[in-house]
Amino acid sequence: MSAPSPSPAPGRNRKVLGRLSLPERTFVTDALRTETVGGVLLLAAAIAALIWANTPIRESYESVRDFHVGPASLGLDLSIEHWAADGLLAVFFFVAGIELKREMVAGDLRDPRAAALPVVAALCGMAVPALVYTLVNVTGGGSLDGWAVPTATDIAFALAVLAVIGTSLPSALRAFLLTLAVVDDLFAILIIAVFFTENLNFAALGGAAAGLAVFWLLLRRGVHGWYLYVPLALVIWGLMYNSGVHATIAGVAMGLMLRCTTRKDEGERRSPGERVEHLVRPLSAGLAVPLFALFSAGVAVSGGALGEVFTQPETLGVVLGLVVGKAVGIFGGTWLTARFTRASLSDDLAWPDVFAVSSLAGIGFTVSLLIGELAFAGDKALTDEVKAAVLLGSLIAAALSAVLLKVRNAKYRRLWEDEERDDDLDGIPDIYEQDNPAYHLRMAEIHERKAAEHRRLAEVTGGASEENDGPA
Template sequence: MSDRRLPAPISEFARFLRTETVGGMVLLAATAVALVWANSPWSPAYQAMRDAVVGPAALHLDLTLAQWATDGVLALFFFVVGLELKRELVIGELSTRSQALLPVVAAFGGMVVPALLALLVGRGAPGMEQAWAIPVATDIAFALAVLALAGTALPVTARIFLLALAVVDDLGAIVVIAVLFSVGLNLVALAAAALLALLYWYLQRRRVTTAWLYVPIALATWVAVHEAGVHATLAGVLLGVLTRVGSDPGEPDSPAIRLEHRLQPWSAGFCVPLFALFAAGVPVGADALRSVVAEPVAQAVAVGLLVGKVVGIFGASYLMVSLTPASRPAGLSWRDVLAVSMLGGVGFTVSLLMAELSLDGPDVDTAKASVLLSSAVAALVAAAVLAVRSRAHRAGGTTR
């Protein structure tokens, strides 16, 4: 990190990547490349690339390229998520109880209802003891991109509500990953990760700004968390929430703001698309589509994303406003809230990650195909409803 004020933006290309619309389009392009490549005559090359092993075996880091994308590259995405979460909790939309209450409850409903529906639909199916977690997540970049494209006339409170909801949703997904997918804990490595995180926090408190200290500490923390048996991406979240978000007198931007400004284009333009390139390459032929329709786990994922998300988010929001002093976001009708709730079904990045963590063998590809199809349907339906609501707002529609 540097104590100099960052250029805003760092470059035109960085600013281009920083917008939700472009980030979602890059993600979509990477997914399309993966799907076409994996279902083309060159699919063996795709599999060979994904399964190629690189890294030092002495450090237990001899991982496939797909694992590096999942455990390593995606850690930067989760670091940015941690920064966003810390900012929202300290100075943003989640910083006061009145502001946080509705999106927190909506996010909670948007996780619990899909999980329960998934367990109900997929009950008894192999792998459902962990696969219920697949539909609990919402993809921030993709959902915001759809809102930016289709909901142009909606009040800005729609974006704020969706962003706050998605940040809380990501926090819930992080907790699920930490609890559900941490096995065989190495307590020595876990203690080392805790000490490194404590050192990072201390340096933040002491206002140290040199990257020559922070980068090695971040890398060492990632290695320690990976060695501890906890999913390595949690190292990114941990360091993100430990980053100082308040500005000192005379300090143009806090470290969290500066880092988010610098790293968000890398996260949106490189890390998440690279993960999608390795994760989204699943068969989509007739047999694969039949499996998506016929397999209980795939059915559970689809119902969780397409039904559970909108019912959970909208239902929890409606009950919260009806039963407590909480109010709808300013300028939004219940129809607008319903349209925004539909975006919750765009699972994508974290749902694909959950599928990889919770299932093995052919079931992984079937669950991923279900995530991709369900997310696409959710995005298209939400876009259509948002477009209708945008026209209503342009025409001076009511807020009923």
Template sequence: MSTNPPAKSKLFGRSSWTEWKRVADILRQETVGGMLLLAGAVVALVWANSPWSEAYTAARDFTFGPHSLHLDLSVGQWAADGLLAIFFFVVGVELKREFVVGDLRDPRKAAIPIVAAVGGVVVPAVIYAVINLGDSSALHGWAIPTATDIAFAVAVLAVIGRFLPSALRMFLLTLAVVDDLIAICIIAIFYTAELAVVPLLLALIPLGLFTLLVQRRVRSWWLLLPLAVVTWALVHASGIHATVAGVLLGFAVPALTRRGEAVSMAEHFEHRLRPLSAGVAVPIFALFAAGVAFGGLDGLAEALTEPVALGIIAGLLAGKAIGIFGTTYVMSRFTKAELDSDVAWIDVFGIAILGGIGFTVSLLVGELSFAEGDERGEIVKIGVLCGSLLSALVATVLLRFRNTHYRKVYEKETKDEDRDGIPDIYQGRSSSEDPLG
């Protein structure tokens, strides 16, 4: 009778080859999107602080659209309400797929990134609230430092950590996806000032038709796109932020494949729309959301002393790191899981700090937190930009220390001696030549 103790579960263990390929494809697209996002932000900052700053303001505030449908929006609002709906549609599709056929379908695998995402939301919010405790109006921005920008974070990884173990990359991606779901719930619940019930109920009609068509595997854009636009417009008219419509439409897309299908509907939509989201929607939003006039070094220094900016910076840099790393560590002790041999806790801490890059959704929440014309809206942008930049720099320093180790892991994960297109480690043939022992 065997007396061997049961094997302990592994934390950040290697996934299947299929999942690795899927995540690698997503990360490649998000890397390009992140570079474009950074370019859009830089252009916005240079333009807003140049002699042509008035032209930037005029372009951002130019209003167009039918007034009768409550869609007479500025260019900046169209970018935030319209283009980001595409981004959140992709988030919805990705979440649906993760919970149905991805790693999140297994409660044991899902527990760590979900709890880490929750910790990465709660701790930054608490830090922001403590710093701004004496100002009730400033507390409206409590959710600003709670978001992780996956495109920005992956773009940083592409520069400083492209050899990072695949399990950590997948953890960051899953964490950010769950983080986006929490963010959209926060927006829907806490940043809806007035709710118009009739448009919201009417939105269920095109949403239901869209769901029926995609469940029947209809892919005709000329049928689905009008239904999606009408759903978006009615949700916008209801007072709920229109990006919520994107998530609901994404949830409607089936993630399972039927007999005869090469890919699921979720994969089909994701492959079609992720490039549009990462390469067009998010960079344009950054272009019209990140432009803030610093007023020179003195103005920048003064803005950084404001409690709102300090709360955002501390929330992103310290709050995200403490929340993500702390909950992950506690969960590992609670579940008695052991770290995979390729990963050390310093790596997890580096990823947690990288989670403090909260750009796109943080700027969106900042716009919703304060009324138009409130000077704190500009302070929010400075806080988000500085907090995200500091998180990126600190994570870079930490992760670069372990780059030699990461290269060895990368070589092990990509070795393909039989040249069949599948790394040997995913076929169980590389243990005898494990360069890490």
């Protein structure tokens, strides 16, 4: 056996935001396709909510939103708005839990060195907006209760913006945005669990924990059947809601329990987590999140109300946190990670590209609206004003990132075309085969075949010309 070749010095020659592996690229492409469709539906739902709440039929919007339904004996006599926030978003966080589990066992977060970038960028992208909000409200005499509102990124809305502006963002930047949002969701979940939980009902919490234990045992024993898991999940959700812990935590916990690695000896092509995510993600992106937006984004908007966003410290802190804090925090975290790990940016990208994507992460729609409702639950007027600030801040961040990305779109398109080129038509992009001798042999055969076809065509054309030039 030959001695192993020496490995490079730690941190040297490592590229930040370099090309993805082919399996990771395929997964990211599939995930982002669903998220993009969901983002467009989310955008449509938000627009519909704003129109519905700002027209003469706004009373019907309030009547539907505030209509109560559910068994009061189980503590679940909730408004439609409440069902959307606590019920439907549990599906969204269930998918987020699966994504996080997959990233930790099979994705970028599995390797500590690769995980450092999105983790540090996400932490800085949450800490700086919270700091911006806090500074604005300390100096302006506002409430500090909303410090967590501008800390979240809405990946679906961000991808909808990309779809609308039509930029061909390279897969490495898209994957960075997706992984960043997954880590962001994790910390948002922790914030909700730690800072927005009070008046615990330990009996209900114990019941939820017991239900989760049963859920875990069924998974570990390989028990199949949605008719077992769905009713159990509903019971766990109901107990978690009544415990005082935000009910979406139940969705995250169940998502994290799913196995996201394949068993090759059993012939698995996809893990159970991937199969469940494939089934549930359309429900989350196409129904749960848009309905939440429909019943949460309907706030009264006028010229005067939008102007007041910039005069109140709470709302101004949210806008500046999303627009300035997110961009500065994520960009700064990425640069610091590269600086202190002695890594260099991918040759295909420049630091302005990272700043543009960081600005895009300032779109904090879904989770920011949820945290805004939790932070100012006792003040309906301020809750609506903070929601308006989230909408406005997300809109400004979207417009800023659209301009920055459009400036570089010609460069992105060339990179995207290089990533997609498949001249040998084998279903694998050529950029992943350039070091494979078999690829060069196939390409030589293709070029030789095309050259032969050109020669035959020239002979046929030449022969026809000679016949035409002959005597009549």
